[in-house]
Amino acid sequence: MNSLILTGGRIIDPVSGIDGSYDLTVVDGEIETLEPAGSVPVPGGGEVLDCARMWIVPGLIDPHVHLRDPGFPEKETIASGLHAAVAGGFTTVAAMANTSPVNDSAEITHYMLERAHEAHAARLVPISAVTRGLHGRELVDFDTMIQAGARMFSDDGLPIDDAELLLRGFDQASRTGFAISLHEEDRALTAGGAMNAGETAKCLGVAGIPVTAESSRVRRDLALAIGSQAPVHVAHVSTAESVELVRAAKKRGANITCEVTPHHFMLDDRAVLTWGPNARMAPPLRSPADVEAILEAMADGTIDMIATDHAPHDSRSKCLPELAPLFGRNPGTCLSAQAAAKLARAANGVVGLETAVGLALSLVQRRIISVVRMVEMMAANPARLLRLDAHGCLAVGAPADITVIDPALEWTVEPETFWSKSRNTPFTGMRLTGRPIVTIIGGQVVFDRREVVH
Numbered sequence: 343m344n345s346l347i348l349t350g351g352r353i354i355d356p357v358s359g360i361d362g363s364y365d366l367t368v369v370d371g372e373i374e375t376l377e378p379a380g381s382v383p384v385p386g387g388g389e390v391l392d393c394a395r396m397w398i399v400p401g402l403i404d405p406h407v408h409l410r411d412p413g414f415p416e417k418e419t420i421a422s423g424l425h426a427a428v429a430g431g432f433t434t435v436a437a438m439a440n441t442s443p444v445n446d447s448a449e450i451t452h453y454m455l456e457r458a459h460e461a462h463a464a465r466l467v468p469i470s471a472v473t474r475g476l477h478g479r480e481l482v483d484f485d486t487m488i489q490a491g492a493r494m495f496s497d498d499g500l501p502i503d504d505a506e507l508l509l510r511g512f513d514q515a516s517r518t519g520f521a522i523s524l525h526e527e528d529r530a531l532t533a534g535g536a537m538n539a540g541e542t543a544k545c546l547g548v549a550g551i552p553v554t555a556e557s558s559r560v561r562r563d564l565a566l567a568i569g570s571q572a573p574v575h576v577a578h579v580s581t582a583e584s585v586e587l588v589r590a591a592k593k594r595g596a597n598i599t600c601e602v603t604p605h606h607f608m609l610d611d612r613a614v615l616t617w618g619p620n621a622r623m624a625p626p627l628r629s630p631a632d633v634e635a636i637l638e639a640m641a642d643g644t645i646d647m648i649a650t651d652h653a654p655h656d657s658r659s660k661c662l663p664e665l666a667p668l669f670g671r672n673p674g675t676c677l678s679a680q681a682a683a684k685l686a687r688a689a690n691g692v693v694g695l696e697t698a699v700g701l702a703l704s705l706v707q708r709r710i711i712s713v714v715r716m717v718e719m720m721a722a723n724p725a726r727l728l729r730l731d732a733h734g735c736l737a738v739g740a741p742a743d744i745t746v747i748d749p750a751l752e753w754t755v756e757p758e759t760f761w762s763k764s765r766n767t768p769f770t771g772m773r774l775t776g777r778p779i780v781t782i783i784g785g786q787v788v789f790d791r792r793e794v795v796h
């Protein structure tokens with residue numbers, strides 16, 4: 343018998359409605375008991391983890407990461423990405439299909455699961471492409487992919503332009519019960535754009551991406567979703583209008599969910615002045631008014647979950663050698679036409695696994711969301727989306743996937759200490775309070791910050 347006891351922590355589990363001081367016992371990988379702190383003598387023999395002043399929450403689940411494997415080992419591998427995940431408090435991550443080759447076959451799904459098994463870090467949930475090769479022309483075989491281990495479908499990185507094809511995809515999602523996650527972008531409106539259309543884009547002299555590039559697609563696809571009743575998930579909403587459309591579609595009874603990334607709830611488009619290509623992503627950072635609308639939607643439940651959209655890139659893909667000197671120290675200067683074009687060509691995305699919890703906790707500290715709501719958004723709701731039934735909660739008998747957070751730990755974001763292979767973040771140097779310190783998967787401590795030098 344292999345046992346572990348977490349004593350004296352504040353257990354927060356929205357699914358079972360628990361928020362209080364409990365001792366939690368794990369035996370053979372499962373949660374065995376959950377009793378009011380000190381009410382049961384601690385049995386001898388097992389490992390004891392003193393969790394006084396700590397928060398104990400269900401293992402966090404990220405429904406949207408890019409692990410770049412197979413295909414781009416210089417940016418990330420499944421092993422490095424899953425180690426970054428546990429260092430960031432995640433016990434499960436869902437990996438997008440835009441690898442090379444694309445994950446549109448059982449063979450690639452098996453490859454991902456095998457690499458994950460060898461990594462001995464976070465659990466990996468493969469996301470299958472919706473269309474073969476992400477070409478938007480022909481659906482993958484949903485049954486084959488589900489049998490291989492896929493638990494969601496997405497062409498993320500690219501939109502699905504063909505509405506008729508998407509509708510047939512929705513039929514498959516309805517039939518199988520596994521959701522389709524949508525990257526909403528009208529490429530006719532984003533072409534050539536480097537950042538959100540607005541004052542900052544004008545000031546830098548770069549082409550802008552209008553909010554309608556996202557919301558027009560959200561409008562179309564939610565109309566299709568309402569009709570089909572398929573489980574549909576809108577990835578990384580970034581605009582006030584998208585949020586309003588989701589709110590309205592939910593009222594009409596659509597089977598939809600949506601997610602927001604930490605960068606979209608923390609930053610607005612002015613961050614590009616400081617961070618240049620490290621604040622470039624799709625969808626782009628939006629206006630302060632959009633961020634306001636997103637925070638409101640996180641609080642009122644319109645936005646269901648937080649997803650990092652962890653998107654590792656090396657500095658060359660980000661054009662950092664050429665562009666970095668133009669940002670940061672002297673923000674606000676107009677870019678040359680050549681530099682503006684370069685910014686528009688820089689790879690999209692930022693890393694997020696190791697900063698997400700600290701950033702989400704900042705919303706708890708600002709009283710925008712409660713910690714219970716945060717746990718719902720980072721564990722219970724992603725578990726439901728991915729149909730990981732026994733996960734996302736701390737019920738007796740559930741697999742012991744647990745994240746221990748020190749809510750008072752003050753720290754600074756230092757990309758050079760990331761477990762991820764990439765350092766593309768717009769949060770360098772930010773001071774945050776609260777950080778995951780122990781990550782437990784299936785009853786095994788897979789990460790313990792107290793043993794890490796940095």
Ligand SMILES: [Zn+2]
Nearest residue numbers: 498499525577
């Ligand atoms: Zn995307």
